[in-house]
Amino acid sequence: MIYVFAVSLIYTMIKKKDQLLGANRNLVLFLLLSIIGLTLGIIYVINPYLSSISSMLEKYMK
Amino acid sequence: MNKELSLRQIAYMYVFISISPILRQIPRALAAAAGRSAYISPLWSAVAILPITAIVIGLLKAFPGLNIYEIMIQAFGAFLTKIIIFGYLLWFLLSITAKINIYAQTLQFTLMPQTRTNFFLITLIVLVAYALLRGIKTVFRFSEFTLGTILVIFAILFVCGISRIRKDYILPVSTIHLMDTVRASVGVITVGGNVILTLFFADKLGISTTKKEKRTLWYGTFIFLILCFLVTLVTIGITGAALTANLPFPFYITVKSISFFNIFERFEVIVTLICVLSDFIAICIFMILIVRCFEWLFDLKQKGFLYAPLTMIIFYLTYYLSKTQFEFDFLYQNVIVYINLVFQYLIPLLLGLLSLFKIKKIKKQF
Numbered sequence: 001m002i003y004v005f006a007v008s009l010i011y012t013m014i015k016k017k018d019q020l021l022g023a024n025r026n027l028v029l030f031l032l033l034s035i036i037g038l039t040l041g042i043i044y045v046i047n048p049y050l051s052s053i054s055s056m057l058e059k060y061m062k
Numbered sequence: 063m064n065k066e067l068s069l070r071q072i073a074y075m076y077v078f079i080s081i082s083p084i085l086r087q088i089p090r091a092l093a094a095a096a097g098r099s100a101y102i103s104p105l106w107s108a109v110a111i112l113p114i115t116a117i118v119i120g121l122l123k124a125f126p127g128l129n130i131y132e133i134m135i136q137a138f139g140a141f142l143t144k145i146i147i148f149g150y151l152l153w154f155l156l157s158i159t160a161k162i163n164i165y166a167q168t169l170q171f172t173l174m175p176q177t178r179t180n181f182f183l184i185t186l187i188v189l190v191a192y193a194l195l196r197g198i199k200t201v202f203r204f205s206e207f208t209l210g211t212i213l214v215i216f217a218i219l220f221v222c223g224i225s226r227i228r229k230d231y232i233l234p235v236s237t238i239h240l241m242d243t244v245r246a247s248v249g250v251i252t253v254g255g256n257v258i259l260t261l262f263f264a265d266k267l268g269i270s271t272t273k274k275e276k277r278t279l280w281y282g283t284f285i286f287l288i289l290c291f292l293v294t295l296v297t298i299g300i301t302g303a304a305l306t307a308n309l310p311f312p313f314y315i316t317v318k319s320i321s322f323f324n325i326f327e328r329f330e331v332i333v334t335l336i337c338v339l340s341d342f343i344a345i346c347i348f349m350i351l352i353v354r355c356f357e358w359l360f361d362l363k364q365k366g367f368l369y370a371p372l373t374m375i376i377f378y379l380t381y382y383l384s385k386t387q388f389e390f391d392f393l394y395q396n397v398i399v400y401i402n403l404v405f406q407y408l409i410p411l412l413l414g415l416l417s418l419f420k421i422k423k424i425k426k427q428f
Contacts, residue, residue, distance in 0.1 A: 019367050029360055037375045038374070052385045058392050
Protein backbone atom coordinates (compact mmCIF):
# COMPACT_ATOMS: atom_id res chain seq x y z
CA MET A 1 0.00 0.00 0.00
CA ILE A 2 2.93 2.31 0.69
CA TYR A 3 3.83 2.22 -3.02
CA VAL A 4 0.32 3.29 -3.96
CA PHE A 5 0.54 6.19 -1.54
CA ALA A 6 4.03 7.12 -2.80
CA VAL A 7 2.70 7.20 -6.37
CA SER A 8 -0.30 9.30 -5.25
CA LEU A 9 2.07 11.76 -3.58
CA ILE A 10 4.14 12.08 -6.76
CA TYR A 11 0.94 12.45 -8.80
CA THR A 12 -0.28 15.21 -6.45
CA MET A 13 3.12 16.91 -6.69
CA ILE A 14 2.88 16.98 -10.50
CA LYS A 15 -0.80 17.84 -10.69
CA LYS A 16 -0.75 20.52 -8.00
CA LYS A 17 2.64 21.90 -9.05
CA ASP A 18 1.31 25.43 -9.37
CA GLN A 19 -0.30 25.38 -5.92
CA LEU A 20 2.83 23.94 -4.30
CA LEU A 21 5.28 26.28 -5.98
CA GLY A 22 2.92 29.25 -5.67
CA ALA A 23 3.54 29.59 -1.96
CA ASN A 24 6.42 28.34 0.16
CA ARG A 25 3.99 27.54 2.94
CA ASN A 26 2.11 25.06 0.74
CA LEU A 27 5.29 23.27 -0.31
CA VAL A 28 6.64 23.03 3.24
CA LEU A 29 3.31 21.75 4.56
CA PHE A 30 3.00 19.21 1.76
CA LEU A 31 6.54 17.93 2.31
CA LEU A 32 6.08 17.80 6.09
CA LEU A 33 2.83 15.85 5.84
CA SER A 34 4.31 13.55 3.18
CA ILE A 35 7.33 12.81 5.39
CA ILE A 36 5.07 12.06 8.38
CA GLY A 37 2.90 9.78 6.23
CA LEU A 38 5.85 7.98 4.66
CA THR A 39 7.52 7.52 8.06
CA LEU A 40 4.34 6.00 9.49
CA GLY A 41 4.08 3.77 6.43
CA ILE A 42 7.71 2.63 6.53
CA ILE A 43 7.49 1.83 10.25
CA TYR A 44 4.36 -0.19 9.59
CA VAL A 45 5.99 -2.07 6.69
CA ILE A 46 9.08 -2.86 8.80
CA ASN A 47 7.09 -4.01 11.83
CA PRO A 48 3.36 -4.50 11.28
CA TYR A 49 2.98 -6.09 14.73
CA LEU A 50 4.07 -2.98 16.60
CA SER A 51 1.85 -2.54 19.67
CA SER A 52 -0.90 0.00 19.16
CA ILE A 53 -1.36 3.32 20.99
CA SER A 54 -4.39 1.83 22.71
CA SER A 55 -2.51 -1.19 24.07
CA MET A 56 0.33 1.05 25.28
CA LEU A 57 -2.15 3.31 27.07
CA GLU A 58 -3.85 0.27 28.56
CA LYS A 59 -0.51 -0.90 29.94
CA TYR A 60 0.24 2.45 31.60
CA MET A 61 -3.26 3.30 32.78
CA LYS A 62 -3.97 -0.01 34.53
CA MET B 63 -22.11 36.00 1.25
CA ASN B 64 -22.74 32.73 -0.56
CA LYS B 65 -25.17 30.43 1.26
CA GLU B 66 -23.64 27.06 0.51
CA LEU B 67 -25.42 25.04 3.22
CA SER B 68 -28.57 25.33 5.26
CA LEU B 69 -28.91 24.79 8.98
CA ARG B 70 -31.39 22.02 8.23
CA GLN B 71 -28.75 20.12 6.27
CA ILE B 72 -26.30 20.50 9.16
CA ALA B 73 -28.93 19.30 11.67
CA TYR B 74 -29.65 16.25 9.50
CA MET B 75 -25.93 15.59 9.19
CA TYR B 76 -25.61 15.76 12.99
CA VAL B 77 -28.34 13.15 13.47
CA PHE B 78 -26.99 11.03 10.63
CA ILE B 79 -23.43 10.81 11.95
CA SER B 80 -24.78 10.10 15.44
CA ILE B 81 -26.67 7.01 14.29
CA SER B 82 -23.72 4.61 14.27
CA PRO B 83 -22.58 5.40 17.85
CA ILE B 84 -26.24 5.25 18.96
CA LEU B 85 -26.56 1.75 17.55
CA ARG B 86 -23.10 0.44 18.42
CA GLN B 87 -21.51 2.11 21.42
CA ILE B 88 -24.30 3.76 23.43
CA PRO B 89 -26.47 0.74 24.41
CA ARG B 90 -23.37 -1.22 25.34
CA ALA B 91 -21.76 1.54 27.38
CA LEU B 92 -25.03 2.37 29.14
CA ALA B 93 -25.82 -1.25 29.94
CA ALA B 94 -22.33 -1.78 31.36
CA ALA B 95 -22.57 1.30 33.57
CA ALA B 96 -26.21 1.32 34.64
CA GLY B 97 -27.59 -2.18 34.04
CA ARG B 98 -31.33 -2.58 33.47
CA SER B 99 -32.08 1.08 34.20
CA ALA B 100 -29.68 2.26 31.46
CA TYR B 101 -32.47 3.48 29.18
CA ILE B 102 -33.05 6.39 31.59
CA SER B 103 -29.55 7.77 30.91
CA PRO B 104 -30.42 9.42 27.54
CA LEU B 105 -32.96 11.53 29.46
CA TRP B 106 -30.25 12.78 31.83
CA SER B 107 -27.97 13.58 28.93
CA ALA B 108 -30.51 16.19 27.80
CA VAL B 109 -29.25 18.31 30.73
CA ALA B 110 -25.92 18.75 28.90
CA ILE B 111 -26.92 18.40 25.24
CA LEU B 112 -29.74 20.98 25.28
CA PRO B 113 -27.58 23.76 26.83
CA ILE B 114 -24.77 23.12 24.32
CA THR B 115 -27.34 23.35 21.50
CA ALA B 116 -28.52 26.64 23.03
CA ILE B 117 -24.90 27.88 23.10
CA VAL B 118 -24.42 26.91 19.43
CA ILE B 119 -27.64 28.68 18.42
CA GLY B 120 -26.71 31.68 20.59
CA LEU B 121 -23.32 31.95 18.88
CA LEU B 122 -24.95 31.62 15.45
CA LYS B 123 -27.31 34.43 16.40
CA ALA B 124 -24.60 36.64 17.89
CA PHE B 125 -22.06 36.13 15.09
CA PRO B 126 -23.99 35.61 11.85
CA GLY B 127 -21.83 34.39 8.99
CA LEU B 128 -18.80 33.64 11.17
CA ASN B 129 -17.40 30.15 11.79
CA ILE B 130 -15.88 28.88 15.03
CA TYR B 131 -12.39 30.03 14.01
CA GLU B 132 -13.52 33.57 13.30
CA ILE B 133 -15.54 33.70 16.53
CA MET B 134 -12.55 32.37 18.49
CA ILE B 135 -10.28 35.02 16.96
CA GLN B 136 -12.65 37.67 18.34
CA ALA B 137 -12.95 36.02 21.74
CA PHE B 138 -9.55 34.46 22.45
CA GLY B 139 -7.16 36.32 20.14
CA ALA B 140 -5.16 34.88 17.21
CA PHE B 141 -2.43 33.00 19.13
CA LEU B 142 -4.72 31.12 21.51
CA THR B 143 -7.13 30.39 18.68
CA LYS B 144 -4.39 28.73 16.62
CA ILE B 145 -3.49 26.53 19.60
CA ILE B 146 -7.13 25.55 20.14
CA ILE B 147 -7.61 24.86 16.42
CA PHE B 148 -4.50 22.68 16.51
CA GLY B 149 -6.12 20.81 19.41
CA TYR B 150 -9.30 20.42 17.33
CA LEU B 151 -7.18 19.17 14.42
CA LEU B 152 -5.68 16.45 16.62
CA TRP B 153 -9.13 15.61 17.98
CA PHE B 154 -10.53 15.24 14.46
CA LEU B 155 -7.55 13.04 13.53
CA LEU B 156 -8.27 10.84 16.54
CA SER B 157 -11.99 10.79 15.75
CA ILE B 158 -11.54 9.90 12.09
CA THR B 159 -9.07 7.08 12.81
CA ALA B 160 -11.35 5.73 15.54
CA LYS B 161 -14.31 5.94 13.16
CA ILE B 162 -12.43 4.06 10.42
CA ASN B 163 -11.36 1.45 12.94
CA ILE B 164 -14.86 0.80 14.21
CA TYR B 165 -16.24 0.87 10.65
CA ALA B 166 -13.89 -1.96 9.63
CA GLN B 167 -14.64 -3.88 12.83
CA THR B 168 -18.40 -3.54 12.28
CA LEU B 169 -18.14 -5.02 8.81
CA GLN B 170 -15.90 -7.82 10.07
CA PHE B 171 -18.27 -8.60 12.96
CA THR B 172 -21.43 -8.55 10.86
CA LEU B 173 -21.20 -9.26 7.15
CA MET B 174 -17.62 -10.08 6.19
CA PRO B 175 -15.72 -11.86 8.98
CA GLN B 176 -13.11 -13.33 6.61
CA THR B 177 -12.19 -10.08 4.88
CA ARG B 178 -9.02 -8.23 5.90
CA THR B 179 -9.16 -4.70 7.28
CA ASN B 180 -7.04 -3.49 4.36
CA PHE B 181 -9.87 -4.14 1.92
CA PHE B 182 -12.36 -2.05 3.92
CA LEU B 183 -9.91 0.81 4.24
CA ILE B 184 -9.07 0.92 0.55
CA THR B 185 -12.71 0.86 -0.55
CA LEU B 186 -13.47 3.54 2.03
CA ILE B 187 -10.67 5.76 0.74
CA VAL B 188 -12.00 5.46 -2.81
CA LEU B 189 -15.59 6.21 -1.71
CA VAL B 190 -14.61 9.17 0.49
CA ALA B 191 -12.37 10.57 -2.26
CA TYR B 192 -15.25 10.31 -4.74
CA ALA B 193 -17.70 11.97 -2.34
CA LEU B 194 -15.29 14.81 -1.55
CA LEU B 195 -14.54 15.34 -5.24
CA ARG B 196 -18.25 16.07 -5.71
CA GLY B 197 -18.04 18.76 -3.06
CA ILE B 198 -19.12 19.38 0.52
CA LYS B 199 -22.75 19.91 -0.52
CA THR B 200 -23.03 16.33 -1.83
CA VAL B 201 -22.12 14.91 1.58
CA PHE B 202 -24.74 17.04 3.33
CA ARG B 203 -27.39 16.37 0.70
CA PHE B 204 -26.79 12.64 0.98
CA SER B 205 -27.53 12.70 4.71
CA GLU B 206 -30.50 15.04 4.12
CA PHE B 207 -32.13 12.66 1.62
CA THR B 208 -31.31 9.42 3.42
CA LEU B 209 -32.16 10.36 7.01
CA GLY B 210 -35.94 10.32 6.48
CA THR B 211 -35.89 6.76 5.12
CA ILE B 212 -33.65 5.61 7.95
CA LEU B 213 -35.96 7.11 10.58
CA VAL B 214 -38.93 5.32 8.98
CA ILE B 215 -36.98 2.02 9.12
CA PHE B 216 -36.23 2.65 12.80
CA ALA B 217 -39.89 3.42 13.48
CA ILE B 218 -40.87 0.08 11.90
CA LEU B 219 -38.18 -1.73 13.92
CA PHE B 220 -39.35 -0.17 17.18
CA VAL B 221 -43.00 -0.96 16.49
CA CYS B 222 -42.11 -4.57 15.64
CA GLY B 223 -39.78 -4.83 18.62
CA ILE B 224 -42.22 -3.60 21.29
CA SER B 225 -43.96 -6.97 21.61
CA ARG B 226 -40.59 -8.66 22.24
CA ILE B 227 -39.52 -6.41 25.12
CA ARG B 228 -39.37 -8.35 28.38
CA LYS B 229 -40.60 -6.40 31.40
CA ASP B 230 -38.21 -8.17 33.76
CA TYR B 231 -35.28 -6.90 31.67
CA ILE B 232 -36.19 -3.23 32.16
CA LEU B 233 -38.10 -3.20 35.46
CA PRO B 234 -37.96 -2.57 38.38
CA VAL B 235 -35.95 0.63 38.41
CA SER B 236 -35.30 2.12 41.85
CA THR B 237 -33.66 5.28 43.13
CA ILE B 238 -30.52 3.26 44.01
CA HIS B 239 -29.76 3.12 40.28
CA LEU B 240 -30.20 6.86 39.82
CA MET B 241 -26.53 7.77 40.25
CA ASP B 242 -25.46 4.99 37.90
CA THR B 243 -27.78 6.27 35.19
CA VAL B 244 -26.45 9.81 35.66
CA ARG B 245 -22.83 8.60 35.42
CA ALA B 246 -23.62 6.44 32.39
CA SER B 247 -25.12 9.39 30.53
CA VAL B 248 -21.56 10.55 29.71
CA GLY B 249 -21.63 8.00 26.88
CA VAL B 250 -24.64 9.76 25.32
CA ILE B 251 -23.38 13.27 26.08
CA THR B 252 -20.13 12.71 24.16
CA VAL B 253 -22.04 11.66 21.04
CA GLY B 254 -24.67 14.39 21.35
CA GLY B 255 -21.93 16.99 21.67
CA ASN B 256 -21.28 16.64 17.95
CA VAL B 257 -23.81 19.44 17.58
CA ILE B 258 -20.87 21.86 17.93
CA LEU B 259 -19.76 20.79 14.43
CA THR B 260 -22.44 23.26 13.29
CA LEU B 261 -20.10 26.09 14.26
CA PHE B 262 -17.38 24.76 11.95
CA PHE B 263 -19.72 25.21 8.98
CA ALA B 264 -21.38 28.40 10.22
CA ASP B 265 -19.69 30.54 7.54
CA LYS B 266 -21.43 28.47 4.87
CA LEU B 267 -24.85 29.36 6.27
CA GLY B 268 -24.80 32.94 5.08
CA ILE B 269 -25.55 36.00 7.18
CA SER B 270 -29.25 35.40 7.72
CA THR B 271 -30.55 32.24 9.33
CA THR B 272 -34.26 32.25 10.02
CA LYS B 273 -35.94 31.24 13.28
CA LYS B 274 -37.40 28.25 11.45
CA GLU B 275 -33.91 27.12 10.44
CA LYS B 276 -32.62 27.49 13.98
CA ARG B 277 -35.53 25.40 15.17
CA THR B 278 -34.35 22.52 12.96
CA LEU B 279 -31.20 22.28 15.07
CA TRP B 280 -33.41 21.83 18.14
CA TYR B 281 -35.41 19.19 16.27
CA GLY B 282 -32.12 17.46 15.40
CA THR B 283 -31.16 17.36 19.08
CA PHE B 284 -34.57 16.03 20.09
CA ILE B 285 -34.47 13.35 17.38
CA PHE B 286 -31.03 12.35 18.67
CA LEU B 287 -32.28 12.05 22.26
CA ILE B 288 -35.44 10.14 21.31
CA LEU B 289 -33.46 7.78 19.07
CA CYS B 290 -30.97 7.16 21.89
CA PHE B 291 -33.75 6.42 24.36
CA LEU B 292 -35.64 4.07 22.03
CA VAL B 293 -32.56 2.17 20.80
CA THR B 294 -31.35 1.63 24.39
CA LEU B 295 -34.83 0.64 25.57
CA VAL B 296 -35.38 -1.87 22.76
CA THR B 297 -31.85 -3.31 23.02
CA ILE B 298 -31.93 -3.78 26.78
CA GLY B 299 -35.60 -4.82 26.74
CA ILE B 300 -35.02 -7.59 24.21
CA THR B 301 -31.42 -8.66 24.77
CA GLY B 302 -31.07 -7.93 28.49
CA ALA B 303 -28.56 -5.62 30.19
CA ALA B 304 -25.99 -8.33 30.97
CA LEU B 305 -25.72 -9.51 27.37
CA THR B 306 -25.91 -5.99 25.94
CA ALA B 307 -22.95 -4.95 28.09
CA ASN B 308 -20.80 -7.75 26.67
CA LEU B 309 -21.67 -7.65 22.98
CA PRO B 310 -19.65 -5.56 20.51
CA PHE B 311 -22.76 -4.60 18.51
CA PRO B 312 -25.82 -5.35 20.71
CA PHE B 313 -28.44 -3.70 18.51
CA TYR B 314 -27.39 -5.98 15.64
CA ILE B 315 -28.10 -9.04 17.79
CA THR B 316 -31.36 -7.50 19.05
CA VAL B 317 -32.65 -6.86 15.55
CA LYS B 318 -32.03 -10.52 14.66
CA SER B 319 -34.99 -11.45 16.84
CA ILE B 320 -37.34 -8.85 15.35
CA SER B 321 -39.66 -9.70 12.47
CA PHE B 322 -42.31 -7.70 10.64
CA PHE B 323 -45.52 -9.70 11.34
CA ASN B 324 -43.51 -12.87 10.64
CA ILE B 325 -43.32 -11.83 6.97
CA PHE B 326 -40.01 -9.94 6.79
CA GLU B 327 -37.01 -10.85 8.91
CA ARG B 328 -33.24 -10.37 8.99
CA PHE B 329 -33.29 -6.62 9.45
CA GLU B 330 -29.73 -6.86 10.76
CA VAL B 331 -28.33 -6.40 7.26
CA ILE B 332 -30.23 -3.11 6.97
CA VAL B 333 -28.96 -2.04 10.39
CA THR B 334 -25.37 -2.79 9.35
CA LEU B 335 -25.88 -0.84 6.13
CA ILE B 336 -27.27 2.14 8.07
CA CYS B 337 -24.30 1.98 10.42
CA VAL B 338 -21.82 1.86 7.54
CA LEU B 339 -23.53 4.79 5.78
CA SER B 340 -23.44 6.80 8.99
CA ASP B 341 -19.74 6.04 9.44
CA PHE B 342 -19.07 6.95 5.83
CA ILE B 343 -20.70 10.38 6.22
CA ALA B 344 -18.92 10.91 9.55
CA ILE B 345 -15.56 10.11 7.94
CA CYS B 346 -16.29 12.52 5.06
CA ILE B 347 -17.26 15.26 7.53
CA PHE B 348 -14.16 14.72 9.68
CA MET B 349 -11.96 14.82 6.56
CA ILE B 350 -13.55 18.13 5.51
CA LEU B 351 -13.01 19.47 9.04
CA ILE B 352 -9.36 18.35 9.15
CA VAL B 353 -8.69 20.18 5.89
CA ARG B 354 -10.56 23.25 7.21
CA CYS B 355 -8.41 23.21 10.37
CA PHE B 356 -5.27 23.16 8.19
CA GLU B 357 -6.64 26.08 6.17
CA TRP B 358 -7.26 28.08 9.34
CA LEU B 359 -3.99 27.10 11.02
CA PHE B 360 -1.73 27.99 8.10
CA ASP B 361 -3.95 30.58 6.36
CA LEU B 362 -3.98 28.46 3.22
CA LYS B 363 -5.57 29.71 0.02
CA GLN B 364 -5.51 26.30 -1.71
CA LYS B 365 -6.17 22.94 -0.16
CA GLY B 366 -6.11 20.37 -3.00
CA PHE B 367 -2.57 19.23 -2.24
CA LEU B 368 -3.46 18.28 1.34
CA TYR B 369 -5.64 15.27 0.55
CA ALA B 370 -2.99 12.75 -0.60
CA PRO B 371 -0.56 13.09 2.36
CA LEU B 372 -3.44 13.36 4.84
CA THR B 373 -5.05 10.17 3.51
CA MET B 374 -1.73 8.39 3.95
CA ILE B 375 -1.32 9.60 7.54
CA ILE B 376 -4.89 8.64 8.46
CA PHE B 377 -4.56 5.22 6.80
CA TYR B 378 -1.51 4.25 8.86
CA LEU B 379 -2.73 5.96 12.03
CA THR B 380 -5.75 3.64 11.88
CA TYR B 381 -3.41 0.69 12.34
CA TYR B 382 -1.46 2.41 15.10
CA LEU B 383 -4.53 3.48 17.07
CA SER B 384 -5.98 0.06 17.90
CA LYS B 385 -5.85 -3.38 16.38
CA THR B 386 -8.62 -5.33 18.07
CA GLN B 387 -12.14 -4.71 19.29
CA PHE B 388 -10.95 -4.91 22.93
CA GLU B 389 -8.27 -2.30 22.37
CA PHE B 390 -10.75 -0.02 20.66
CA ASP B 391 -13.27 -0.41 23.48
CA PHE B 392 -10.63 0.48 26.04
CA LEU B 393 -9.56 3.53 24.06
CA TYR B 394 -13.15 4.69 23.51
CA GLN B 395 -14.27 4.30 27.12
CA ASN B 396 -11.14 5.64 28.80
CA VAL B 397 -9.73 8.21 26.41
CA ILE B 398 -12.01 9.27 23.54
CA VAL B 399 -15.07 9.91 25.74
CA TYR B 400 -13.17 12.37 27.98
CA ILE B 401 -11.36 14.08 25.12
CA ASN B 402 -14.76 14.53 23.46
CA LEU B 403 -16.05 16.26 26.59
CA VAL B 404 -13.24 18.82 26.41
CA PHE B 405 -13.70 19.65 22.73
CA GLN B 406 -17.48 19.36 22.58
CA TYR B 407 -18.39 21.07 25.84
CA LEU B 408 -15.56 22.77 27.69
CA ILE B 409 -14.12 24.85 24.83
CA PRO B 410 -17.52 25.85 23.32
CA LEU B 411 -18.72 26.74 26.82
CA LEU B 412 -15.68 28.97 27.37
CA LEU B 413 -16.22 30.45 23.93
CA GLY B 414 -19.86 31.12 24.73
CA LEU B 415 -19.04 32.77 28.05
CA LEU B 416 -16.22 34.91 26.66
CA SER B 417 -18.35 35.96 23.70
CA LEU B 418 -21.08 36.96 26.11
CA PHE B 419 -18.67 39.30 27.91
CA LYS B 420 -17.04 40.64 24.77
CA ILE B 421 -20.08 40.79 22.51
CA LYS B 422 -20.50 44.58 22.66
CA LYS B 423 -16.85 45.14 21.85
CA ILE B 424 -16.95 42.65 19.00
CA LYS B 425 -20.20 43.97 17.54
CA LYS B 426 -18.73 47.49 17.35
CA GLN B 427 -16.17 46.26 14.80
CA PHE B 428 -18.84 45.06 12.33
